[in-house]
Amino acid sequence: MRTLVVGNWKMNETATQAARLAREIVDVLSMPPYRAKRSVDVVLAPPFTSLAPVRDAIAEHDVALGAQNVYWADSGAFTGEISPPMLLDLGVRYVIVGHSERRRYFGETDEDVRKKTQAALAHGLRPIVAVGETGDERDSGKTDERVTVQTRAALEGVTRERLSEIVIAYEPVWAIGTGRNCDPTEAARVIDVIRASVAGLDDVPVLYGGSVSPANFAQYMAMPRCCGGLVGGASLDAQSFALLVRIAGEARP
Numbered sequence: 001m002r003t004l005v006v007g008n009w010k011m012n013e014t015a016t017q018a019a020r021l022a023r024e025i026v027d028v029l030s031m032p033p034y035r036a037k038r039s040v041d042v043v044l045a046p047p048f049t050s051l052a053p054v055r056d057a058i059a060e061h062d063v064a065l066g067a068q069n070v071y072w073a074d075s076g077a078f079t080g081e082i083s084p085p086m087l088l089d090l091g092v093r094y095v096i097v098g099h100s101e102r103r104r105y106f107g108e109t110d111e112d113v114r115k116k117t118q119a120a121l122a123h124g125l126r127p128i129v130a131v132g133e134t135g136d137e138r139d140s141g142k143t144d145e146r147v148t149v150q151t152r153a154a155l156e157g158v159t160r161e162r163l164s165e166i167v168i169a170y171e172p173v174w175a176i177g178t179g180r181n182c183d184p185t186e187a188a189r190v191i192d193v194i195r196a197s198v199a200g201l202d203d204v205p206v207l208y209g210g211s212v213s214p215a216n217f218a219q220y221m222a223m224p225r226c227c228g229g230l231v232g233g234a235s236l237d238a239q240s241f242a243l244l245v246r247i248a249g250e251a252r253p
């Protein structure tokens with residue numbers, strides 16, 4: 001199973017700033033001891049407006065480009081949306097779908113997430129499907145049910161062969177951007193629940209996300225079933241992001 005460290009830059013950085021940050025990241029990753037980390041797939045997911053400059057900044061480096069969202073149609077009258085072929089043409093290889101901020105602020109449903117996942121797969125983009133419970137759902141004992149429902153909905157109709165293209169991220173909503181990261185043992189338990197929710201997920205990488213930092217990431221990587229991180233805040237600083245890549249590489253040489 002691959003190990004991934006994905007930087008989700010969210011709605012941060014202008015195109016100019018993003019190009020600079022991407023250059024800083026590849027510069028740090030090109031230096032020892034980071035260079036020896038090739039067991040880890042590194043993905044940068046900047047805003048749409050920064051995809052091209054970040055692509056140029058990471059060209060020649062072993063870093064992949066990701067997008068934060070995608071629409072399911074190929075083209076048409078969908079003002080403001082971005083299609084899979086548009087992303088592919090820019091060199092995008094991964095796309096985050098179903099991030100809790102999309103679900104919460106933009107009303108994305110499980111059905112939308114399913115359509116996006118299928119559209120991404122149909123075009124050869126690797127979806128990073130984000131699932132996770134809210135604080136209220138956790139408090140009322142609904143965590144397992146919630147992640148099971150979300151995972152099943154997102155992957156409905158995906159064939160067994162295609163599952164190998166998927167990445168899943170367990171992101172408890174209450175842990176995102178709050179500094180309250182989920183207890184790693186509990187995260188590993190929920191990751192197992194996610195894997196058990198759909199047949200054939202045993203070999204699918206499942207990442208943890210939610211206030212990941214260089215101070216806590218090794219604890220997640222110590223969990224054999226956790227395959228890396230989906231990282232927001234700590235991905236906006238080149239040194240800390242590179243440190244996360246290093247921690248992942250050391251845990252899975």
Ligand code: PGA
Nearest residue numbers: 176177210211231232233
């Ligand atoms: P965070 O965000 O690392 O800032 O908590 C993670 C995410 O939303 O993917």
